Amino acid sequence: MTPREIVIVGASVAGVAVADELRRLGYEGAVTLVGDEPHLPYDRPPLSKDLLTGRTGPDRILLREPGHYADRGIDLVLGVPAVGLRGTHVALSDGRVLAPGAVVIATGARARPLGEPRPTLVTLRGLDDGLHLRRRLADAPRLVIAGGGFIGAEVAASARALGVDVTLIEAAPLPFAHLLGGQVAAALLRPHRDAGVRVLTGAPVQRVDHVDGSERVHLPDGRVVHGDLVLAGIGSLPNTGWLDGSGLSIGDGVLCDATGATGVPGVYAVGDVAAWYEPEAGRHVRHEHWTGATEQARSVAARILGREPKAAPGAGVPYLWSDQYGSRIQALGRPEVADEIQVVRGSLEADSFAVLYGREGRLVGAAGRDAAAHVMRHRQAIATAEPMPLQPAAGA
Structure with a gap:
């Protein structure tokens, strides 16, 4: 009823x-x-x-x-x-x-907290968080971001556009590698380094101390990263x-x-x-x-309402996007389960590229940067687990 x-x-x-x-x-x-x-x-x-x-x-x-x-x-x-x-x-x-x-x-x-919240140790999940972070960046020349996921990466790009000095700390060997694989992760990290972001990988944050008006981020190897503001982007x-x-x-x-x-x-x-x-x-x-x-x-x-949902073709295929440095990154499906990757547009060294992910010969995902048509065209094929292409069609 x-x-x-x-x-x-x-x-x-x-x-x-x-x-x-x-x-x-x-x-x-x-x-x-x-x-x-x-x-x-x-x-x-x-x-x-x-x-x-x-x-x-x-x-x-x-x-x-x-x-x-x-x-x-x-x-x-x-x-x-x-x-x-x-x-x-x-x-x-x-x-x-x-x-x-x-x-x-x-x-x-x-947002998962990194410690007891304070004005200079923040998270970003809601509008008030965003407005607070924007105000703090106006007088915080050094931003430390704990966590290299999409929130952390997007904030890093935005902060660099504002002229803020940025250090991005990631616990894994490469940001995004668990989602998109090491090759694509390395390609996505390159613009951050080119923009002047200091990237520290394989470095889980141990603790953050507030000392003499600034934040000190402690890493397992004894290094201490100093910042005026710390953003926790750890999930x-x-x-x-x-x-x-x-x-x-x-x-x-x-x-x-x-x-x-x-x-x-x-x-x-x-x-x-x-x-x-x-x-x-x-x-x-x-x-x-x-x-x-x-x-x-x-x-x-x-x-x-007791009705049968009418899904569009490809609905239910996980999809994410991220805008960084004027480029759009997109991913479909479940690239994290892949045992095969093919570059089907450009190259991983190029500004624009697209890749397909396969598992046991079947298409399970697609990803790319500034290559929307070459990613999104595979949504239905991912939904139905079509066979991977026999030969890559680079530049297609």
């Missing part, structure tokens, strides 16, 4: 996408979108790029125009965190209890603390079946907080990518 009211907890891209999809599918019941931040729902990718450099402001990164929600009958409850869930009853921090027929959990993830943790006692299965996120349903009737989860079961992998996987969040949202909205 279609619920009379649906509450979405989390004003994230996934949460907003669920609300919009419910209305697109013709749902006429009450839709409430609850967010812990006071801001209108906003897009997070610009936080490490255009917002940080000042090329855009908070009003330019909204997910929807301010009137969008009222026009569609979507009630916004902002600046009021959810603090508990029992069945489909949602307790809010202001004492209210919402009792809808269905709940969608879309509370996202938070994320799903926002599941408010679900204690809910009866939901929690692992690395809210554990769901392959359609986003949890073990509690009427409760679903999407986006960065959700770990959906993936039959191909034989386990629950939590993806932290914009495109995946919106695809999950469409699927869950359809399921709540």
Whole structure:
């Protein structure tokens, strides 16, 4: 039976996408979108790029125009965190209890801290984080970034554009190597070094001390890196603390079946907080990518209304992108499981390139820099595990 009211907890891209999809599918019941931040729902990718450099402001990164929600009958409850869930009853921090027929959990993830937060030891996950980091960079000539993932790499590129001295510290031998392989990782690291970023690899941060107004980052080999500001980019943790006692299965996120349903009737989860079961992998996987969040949202909205989700060709194939130094990096599928790589566009020494990843002769992924057409054309082939090309077609 279609619920009379649906509450979405989390004003994230996934949460907003669920609300919009419910209305697109013709749902006429009450839709409430609850967010812990006071801001209108906003897009997070610009936080490490255009917002940080000042090329855009908070009003330019909204997910929807301010009137969008009222026009569609979507009630916004902002600046009021959810603090508990029992069945489909949602307790809010202001004492209210919402009792809808269905709940969608879309509370996202938070940055993994490196130590006790302070003004010069920061993370970047939300709008307030981004604005604080932008202000601090104006008078912090030395930035140390712990973690060479996409957030760390994007902030490094943005900070160099602002003329900030940047040291990027990565625990692994190469940033991105666990995702894209060593050859591609080396190619993606080259622009950072060319831009003057000091890159230290194989160097997990042991601790960060605040001494005489600056930060000291200690490495295992005894080296100490000095900075005016330290950004922790060492991964994320799903926002599941408010679900204690809910009866939901929690692992690395809210554990769901392959359609986003949890073990509690009427409760679903999407986006960065959700770990959906993936039959191909034989386990629950939590993806932290914009495109995946919106695809999950469409699927869950359809399921709540008792409809069969209609996936676009290639939907469900993991996709990520990152903008650095004016170039766009894109990756599809699961390159991390590959046992073969082929360069099919340019070369890894070039500004533009594309590669394919295979496992046991089947296509499992694609990646590239400034080669969107040569990456995205393989999405459907990755979804159906087509055979790897017999011969690379470099320059095609």
